[in-house]
Amino acid sequence: MAEVAAALRADGHEDWRVYGPLELPPILDAALTAFDEHGYHGTSVRDIARRIGVTVPTLYYHFENKQAMLVELLMGSMRAVLGRCRDAIGDADTDPVVRFRALVECIVLYMAQRAPLAFLDTEIRSLEADNRERYVALRDELEALLRHSVRDAVDVGAFTTPYPVDAARAVLTMCQGVANWYRADGPLTPSALADRYVEIALSTVGHRARV
Incomplete structure (x- = not known):
């Protein structure tokens, strides 16, 4: 299972x-x-095994249960977008507006290019409590990257929103x-x-263009 997990992450x-x-991995x-x-609850382990032509015991050799597969997909997806976002920040200069633009671009590119995987976020409701807590922590980290860039831009007068936390959350959502639709x-x-x-997104945070 560790090898399978590494391939996704x-x-x-x-x-x-x-x-x-x-x-x-198949x-x-x-x-x-x-x-x-079919949704998480509408899918059986037997159905997954049938799709790749293996027995259910063979599938259980790699994953403990269906929940483990969902966790691997969700956590792997969130780690992937976070990794790309960190690289986007690394490529940006110290200007918080440039950082914000890069983050928005990065997130949208991921959601479009990896739509089936990113759409699985809707199954967060199907995660068991401990797994949901771990996943939400990663999602909060993604939101924090945006939030910090918005607050920094507000501090230097580049963004005018009086609600930086809410604005960052709205942009991420x-x-x-x-x-969901891409x-x-x-076109x-x-x-x-x-x-x-x-x-x-720049309009949402009240971007004030420099003159």
């Missing part, structure tokens, strides 16, 4: 803006497809919502969509 990116095909790929089609065959590429969302 590594993400494998060299450039946070660049994405290759989503490559998951069991997790089958689980993700089944969860997407807006960005995460992309995974389709690769739609906007992920990059074009990210550019558009950066402008919307």
Whole structure:
């Protein structure tokens, strides 16, 4: 199981803006497809095993139960987007507005490029209490990255929102919502969509352009 987990968590990116095909281990790929089609509670371990042509005992050799598969997918997804966001911050200069723009771009790109995986966030309700606590901690970390950039920009007079915490949360929710509707065959590429969302996000926080 450790080897399977590492394959998902590594993400494998060299450039946070660049994405290759989503490559998951067969069991997790089958689980993700089944969860997407039928929901977590509507999916059985037998169905996942059938999709990849293995027996249920073989599947249990790799994962303790269905909950473990969900945890691996959710935690792996959140670690992947966090890793890319940290790289985006690293590429940005010390200007908090540049950092904010990079974070929004990064999150939207992930939600569009990894929509089936990111959409699984809706199954947080299916996590057991301890697993939900661990996942929420990672999601809070993502929100904190945005929140800090908004507060820093407010401090230097670049953002005018009187509600930096609420504004950051609203921007994150807006960005995460992309995974619910984005389709690769739609009119906007992920990059074009990210550019558009950066402008919307800047309006949300009351960006004051320098003259």
